[in-house]
Amino acid sequence: MTEQKPVTETTAKAVPVLPDAQTITEVKHYTDSLFSFRVTRPASLRFRSGEFVMIGLMGDPDPKTGKQRPLLRAYSIASPSWDEEMEFYSIKVQDGPLTSKLQHVKVGNQIILKPKPVGTLVHDALLPGKRLYFFSTGTGFAPFASLLREPQTYEDYDEIIMTHTCREVDELTYGRDLIEGLKTDELLNEVIGEGFWKKIKYYPTTTREESPKMGRITTLIENGELFSDLDIPAIDPATDRAMVCGSLAFNLDIKELMEKAGLKEGANSEPGEFVIEKAFVG
Ligand code: A2P
DSSP states (O other): OOOOOOOHHHHHHHOOSSTTEEEEEEEEEEETTEEEEEEEOOTTOOOOTTOEEEEEEEOOOOTTTOOOOEEEEEEEOOSOTTOSEEEEEEEOOTTOTTHHHHTTOOTTOEEEEEEEEEOSOSGGGBOOOSEEEEEEEGGGGHHHHHHTTOHHHHHHOSEEEEEEEESSGGGGHHHHHHHHHHTTOHHHHHHHOTTGGGGEEEEEEESSSOOSSBSOHHHHHHTSHHHHHHTOOOOOTTTEEEEEEEOHHHHHHHHHHHHHTTOOBOOSSSOBSEEEEEOOOO
C-alpha cells in the first residue's frame, strides 16, 4: 500500500483569486474619462498586433445566491505582439458596469484576461499596398498603438497615415505620447532602422475644442483637406490600404468613403483593401 501524502499545503497555495488572473503593473490617467494600464502577460499567450481579448473583473455578488460572475468586455490590445506585458487603453464611464470599477485599479491588483485573441485589424487581413491609413476616433486609437509598435507595419508599407479624431485636445494625449515615444524606441530603431518613424504622418483633429486642425476626419477626406495638408494623393485602391476603429457610426461612414474610393473590405479569411473593428464603448 502506498502512503497517502497530506494535501492541505499544496491545495491551499494553488487557489487563484480570479480565473485567468493577471496583475496590473502600471496605470496612467489622461483625463476624467480616459486611462491606460499595463498587466502581466500569460506565458503561453501569442497574438497578432491589432487583435483584441476579453478582459474584466468579477461582478457584484448576486443578491439572492451570493454568486459572482466575471464581467468581461472586448478590449483591443494596445501593446505590440513582442511586448512582455500587455497594455490597454480605456474609457471611464461612471455608470458603466465594468469601467466604473476598472478605472480604480491600482498596481498589484488583479484583472481577468481570457487568453483567446481575435480580430480583423491585422496585417494578414489586408492585401499588399504602399500606403497604410489608420483611421481612429477616441479609444479606437488602441489597436493602432499596437500596430504602430509592430515592425511588420514598417516592413510592409512605405508610409503610414495615422488619423485620430477626438472631441477635445486632452483626449489626443495618449496617441501623441505614443507617437513621440517611437522616436526613441530602441528596439524599433534597431530592427527597422533609425528614423523609421519618419514614415508616419500623424494627423490629429478635434471637433469640439480649438486645436491646430479641427473637423471630423470624414469631412476632411470628403473636402480633400487631409490629402492637401499631408501632400499625398487621394485614396487609390492600387496603392492604399486602411484599418478603421471607432464608434459604429464612424466605422459606417468611413466604410462608405472607402468603398466610394474603390477599396474592398477584407477579413482574415479573405484579405482585402480595408478592415474595420468597433472600439469598446462602455
Ligand atoms: P463630433 O464631436 O462631431 O461628434 P464620440 O465620443 O461621440 O465617439 O466621438 C469621438 C470623435 O469622433 C468626436 O470628435 C466625434 O465628432 C467624432 N465622430 C463621431 N461620430 C462620427 C462619424 N460618424 N464620423 C466622423 N466622426 C465622428
